[in-house]
Each structure stands twice: as structure tokens, then as C-alpha cells.
Amino acid sequence: MSDLSCSLDPKLCKLSYLPVYLLPVAMPFASLTLGDFSRSRWSQLDNLPNTQKNVVPVNISSNSFIRIAAFLCPLLWFEGFFLCSGNDGLLCPHETLTVISSTDYMQFCFQFQKQGKDLEKVKQRLVEIANYVDKFYRALNIRVALVGLEVWSDSDKCPITQDPFTTLHEFLDWRKVKLLPQKPHDNAQLISGVYFQGTTIGMAPIMSMCTAEQSGGIVMDHSDNPLGAAVTLAHELGHNFGMNHDTPERGCGCRMTVDRGGCIMTPSTGYPFPTVFSTCSKKDLAASLEKGVGMCLYNMPEVKVLYGGQKCGNGYVEEGEECDCGEPEECMNPCCNATTCTLKEDAVCAHGQCCEGCRLKPAGTLCRETSNSCDLPEFCTGASPHCPANVYLHDGHACHNVDGYCYNGICQTHEQQCITLWGAGAKPAPGICFERVNSAGDPYGNCGKDSKGSFAKCDASDAKCGKIQCQGGANRPVIGTNAVSIETNIPLQEGGRILCRGTHVYLGDDMPDPGLVLAGTKCGDNMVCLNRQCQNVSVFGVHECSGKCSGRGVCNNKKNCHCEAHWAPPFCETAGFGGSIDSGPMRAAGSVDNLIPIVTHLAGTQSSLYVSFLQSQFWINVWFGLKCNFPSATQLPFHPVIHYTVNSFYLKKKKKEGIDPPQKPLPADPLGRSSRLGHSAATGRSFTCESFDKFVHQPHHFQLSQHSLNSALLTRSV
Structure with missing residues (x-):
């Protein structure tokens, strides 16, 4: 069977x-x-010996x-x-x-x-x-x-x-x-x-x-x-x-x-x-x-669903506990009594980014900075020791000088992906490169794979959602070690040619091709890539969401308004202290403005992300x-x-003989764990993931040697 x-x-x-x-x-x-x-x-794992019997x-x-x-x-x-x-x-x-x-x-x-x-x-x-x-x-x-x-x-x-x-x-x-x-x-x-x-x-x-x-x-x-x-x-x-x-x-x-x-x-x-x-x-x-x-x-876990019953000393503040810093011999928290899981005398709090010196920080205190142009800051509420859950701009918000759209809190652009693949100086190729190359439906130009596992051709309208096409940058892709560089020369009607640079990156059997355009990337005016199709950005509903913010705020990923400093959530209609019902107030009552306006965050001040406990x-x-x-x-x-x-x-499953430990080292794991544990023995050698990648993805129609993928450069004319 x-x-x-x-x-x-x-x-x-x-x-x-x-x-x-x-x-x-x-x-x-x-x-x-x-x-x-x-x-x-x-303790066994900390000093794991080379013999299996000890585990x-x-x-x-x-x-x-x-x-x-x-x-x-x-x-x-x-x-x-x-x-x-x-x-x-x-x-x-x-x-x-x-x-x-x-x-x-x-x-x-x-x-x-x-x-x-x-x-x-x-x-x-x-x-x-x-x-x-x-x-x-x-x-x-x-x-x-x-x-x-x-x-x-x-x-x-x-x-x-x-x-x-x-x-x-x-x-x-x-x-x-x-x-x-x-x-x-x-x-x-x-x-x-x-x-x-x-x-x-x-x-x-x-x-x-x-x-x-x-x-x-x-x-x-x-x-x-x-x-x-x-x-x-x-x-x-x-x-x-x-x-x-x-x-x-x-x-x-x-x-x-x-x-x-x-x-x-x-x-x-x-x-x-x-x-x-x-x-x-x-x-x-x-x-x-x-x-x-x-x-x-950044969101705190729901401890009510944890199984096993309440226990003081497990590190989770559960019902009836004021704090929990672990077992007495482990606790280093000066505000918490580890034996009783209660706050020490005069302590108001013990845990959280909005707790300092056993006291709550004032409302409006920044507790989580923005990490990129699509992120939003969070502030202490003055009532809780914990920083509010992380929120960011609603999918579809313009970013990177309107060259991209926010998607899952990240500003996705063709330019950024080209830089990731080819290094500094890389930029997206002209649209004709995407159209010609991705209409081929081969490993080097496609819109992903169809239900049968075959490479799918891109329709002209979806071409910018297929394989990324770039110009400039390094001589070979800077991501991965097994990559084929494909340079395609496209003749122009008015004379001359355009050089398009694509790649097929062999990161391993456990990773899909990173050379495909990422979901959420802008593919035209008011258009965005989703499921390898170039769709209208209205699919995110961002305009409808932002419309309820009275022109004084932006919409976050929870579909709530993040208001400017002098306006109050939820709809930024009345005077207030900014922020959202999710992120806390941007400033405390009676305080002087001390925060960068929201528009600056939209423009994208990118700072290091310091988080306290997430x-x-x-x-x-x-x-x-x-x-x-x-x-x-x-x-x-x-x-x-x-x-x-x-x-x-x-x-x-059938019992495999000699699986643990294997007779020889397991085969290499091509960017995903790769091994058949004993299946490789039939080959008479250790079959690494890299070699497997090279074998499986061998572009035979280009007559590439199995050993040439690390620095292969393919040039073709279309």
C-alpha cells in the first residue's frame, strides 16, 4: 500500500x-x-552529544x-x-x-x-x-x-x-x-x-x-x-x-x-x-x-486559551495574577513578587513597554516607532503597561513617493525588488521587457505556474506581475549562489535594442522563485499585482476606508482612522490628541506637540524598529x-x-532501515530542508540540494552544464 x-x-x-x-x-x-x-x-539539548541514544x-x-x-x-x-x-x-x-x-x-x-x-x-x-x-x-x-x-x-x-x-x-x-x-x-x-x-x-x-x-x-x-x-x-x-x-x-x-x-x-x-x-x-x-x-x-498572546490550568511562575499574567516573572530563582523583575505573582508594595505595574520603574508611563509616550514608510507609531494610553498592538497603513496606501503601494505593512515596488536581486544601482526595465519576456511561459519569463505545474504565460495586462525585469546593478544576482542571469535583447522599431535583465534564482527546493514580482507591487496607475494579475487598487477598499477620516487622518490595517495630532479618533471630526483607537493618543492632554506629523510617516521616515515585548x-x-x-x-x-x-x-509509513542516524550525511537542503533520508543511498553519493537544484532546474534548451549555474549568463534575442 x-x-x-x-x-x-x-x-x-x-x-x-x-x-x-x-x-x-x-x-x-x-x-x-x-x-x-x-x-x-x-539540558540534554544544550550539550547534545554526537550519538542519538542520548536524546x-x-x-x-x-x-x-x-x-x-x-x-x-x-x-x-x-x-x-x-x-x-x-x-x-x-x-x-x-x-x-x-x-x-x-x-x-x-x-x-x-x-x-x-x-x-x-x-x-x-x-x-x-x-x-x-x-x-x-x-x-x-x-x-x-x-x-x-x-x-x-x-x-x-x-x-x-x-x-x-x-x-x-x-x-x-x-x-x-x-x-x-x-x-x-x-x-x-x-x-x-x-x-x-x-x-x-x-x-x-x-x-x-x-x-x-x-x-x-x-x-x-x-x-x-x-x-x-x-x-x-x-x-x-x-x-x-x-x-x-x-x-x-x-x-x-x-x-x-x-x-x-x-x-x-x-x-x-x-x-x-x-x-x-x-x-x-x-x-x-x-x-x-x-x-x-x-x-x-x-x-507585536500583539500580545491570548493567555486564556492556554491549556494546563493557571500556574504562578509560567511567565504569563493570568486571571487573578498581577504579574508573573517566572520561578523565584529566575525572576529579575523588581516590581513583581515571584512567589505570589503579585505586585510589590507601591508598584503599579511590572511588565510592558509602558511600565517604567514600576509606574505607568504618561499617555502619549511613544512606545513603538515606525519601522518603514508603511508603518504607524504606537503610544502609551496611560491606563495600561503594555504598548498597543502594532498597526500599519491599510493595504493600497501610496508610498515611496507614490511609486508603490503598502501591502502587509511593506512598501512594494519593482525598484526595491530589482535592488534586492541585483544590488545598488539596479532599476526596473521598460515595460516592453516585461511584455516580451513574460509572454514566453518558460522558466525565465512567466506568471507563475498553472494547476498542472507548467509555467504560465502572462497576458499583456499582467506582464508586470510576472518575472521581474531589471537594468543595471551588479554583473550577477546578489541573492543566492545558484542563479542564472538572463539578458534579453529586444529590437525596437525605431532602431536600436533594449537590454532586459532577468534571473532564475535557485535558492533551493524549499523556496519558490524569488524572481517573480511580489504581491502588492504597483503595476500601473491605480493598479497592483495580486495573484499574478494586475488589478485595480480599489480591490483593497483603501479609498472608502480613508474617506471616513474627514481628510485629517489615514486608514490603518484594522480599517480605523489614525488621526493627525490635533484631531480625535474614531473619525478625526473633533478636536483631540491624535492617533487611533488602536494605537493610543499621539500626545497627552495639555502637552506641546512633540511628534512628527502623520504625513511625515506617510512619506516614510525609516527608523530602527525597537520593540519591547511582542x-x-x-x-x-x-x-x-x-x-x-x-x-x-x-x-x-x-x-x-x-x-x-x-x-x-x-x-x-514503512519502516526505513538505518534512518536514525543515517548511514551518510543527509542530502543538501536547497533553501528548504532537503533530504530523503536513505533515498540518496541509491545514488552512491551524497546528493546535495544544490546539485539537485541544478539537476532538476537544468535549462536544457540553453545547453547549460550542470556545473555552470553558479555564474551562468544567458543572452538571447527576442
């Missing part, structure tokens, strides 16, 4: 619906398991395996990727980034074929995977909390196949249409037991965190040890954050040698598994956050929360939050 039989034929699967609610309280070095909050496994795996019967999908089946939900910093009561590493901390609400989709399987062990395994991921991201000031698990008992909610591209597309589409409206979250990951084609063991879009269309990924549960899937999940999540592969050309610093696992974003995975991030990953994360990636990461929700139908205790000092930067969703399946 095929490994896919359970997924494809629901009659073969005897599944039960199990809404489970867990709260493995994540203490530092704590192993989050059902009802057992021991500290043993994290105790959860025993899942040999003929079953998990598939966790980010928008799929049974759901596991993480309610918390939160960025640690400030005095929010969570303990963060001493070495912190000057970027953001965030809580990512992750949702797992999980489908289980019940053939004598132990559901409790399955839940334990998923919790362990989530906790490993949390452990990895602590070093980046990011925390993860699992909050839910859902088992599909009848059939897959979206098609799951061995084609990773199709599976990722279907899963992300299902998440956007079905899952997001029901369960708000930041990101979703699918963990699957289905073996993907080739060497791929994971795939995720890059720089897609918080977007409705692409914030998620797919992961193959390739190891009996949950650490294996956790590393792959952390890797794919890294791509969502904007992290690229750690290739030799980048000169990344990794504090773990290769024989000790190396770093998480290495293109291939092997044994021992990597457990740390490189210097390149940290730089990539910082750069992405500065561009506005992760706008959803949490986003990881939705997963197994509710569980991870905790992190902050130091009391407000020295740490503020960090955004992520809502992360992961879907997982549990399916029948």
Missing part, C-alpha cells in the same frame, strides 16, 4: 477528531510534555509517521512566538539582538491514522517538536508557544501529494481561505510523513512572515527523533523570516563545527542535527525586520504556551510578534 493511501483515500483511515488543549509551560531548559514539565531534555525520542510505532502542515488537516496551534525584551517578565538571553523579539502563533495541522497508535505519544511528540523550535529561536529573542491540536477524521482539507510545490501552494491557499478566518494566527507549518519528490524535506516562501498568502511552510517528519523535524521546521520558519542559506560564499560564522551539526540554515541537513543559528541568519533576520517583515508580531500567536489545535522570563530592566529592544500555524498529519 502506498504511503499516500491514507491521504488520498479517507476510507482507509480510521481517524478520530480530538480537540486537545495543552499548556506545556515552557520554563528555561524545560521539556514541554503533557503534564510533565521536567527540565531534563532541554530520548518519543516512541511512535514504526508504521506511522507525522506530517505537520502549515495550513492543513488536524491542527496544532502555537500561541506564541514572542520577542523577548524590556521588562515584560520573560527571561531572555544576555546576548540580544537590536532587532525585534516576537511571539509567533503557530498552527500545526495533524492527521493521524489510528492503528493502535497512542494519541498521547503523538501529542507529546508534537509538543517536543515545538519546544525544540522554541529553544532554537530563543537565541534570536523569539519565543514559541503551542496552543492547540486538531485531528481530521474524514479527509484532507486540501490536497497533499509528493510534489512539494503543489502541496505548499494548496496548503497556503487553504490556510488563507479556510483557516485564517476561523483561527487568527501569524504562520502555519505542515508537518507531513509523505516523502516529497527528490531530496526535498521542507519548503517555505522567503520573507513571507505575517502575510495572508504565504506565511507558512511544509515539513517532512523524516526522523524517528523529533529533533529532526524540529530542525527542519526551524529552518523553514527561518525562510519565512527572511533567512537565506548559509553557503560558503557568504562567509557565515557558526559556533558549531560541521561535525557537531553546524548551523540551522545550512542548505543540507545531516546527523548530528544543527541547533544554532549563524551570524548570517541573524543579519538576514535584522534586515527583514527593518523592511517591515513580521508586522503581526507576542504573536502560533495556532495549533494542541494549545500550549511557552514561557520566557524577561529581566526587569527595560534595556532590551522591543520585538514583534508572530502568529504561527502548523498543520500535521499522522500517516502510515
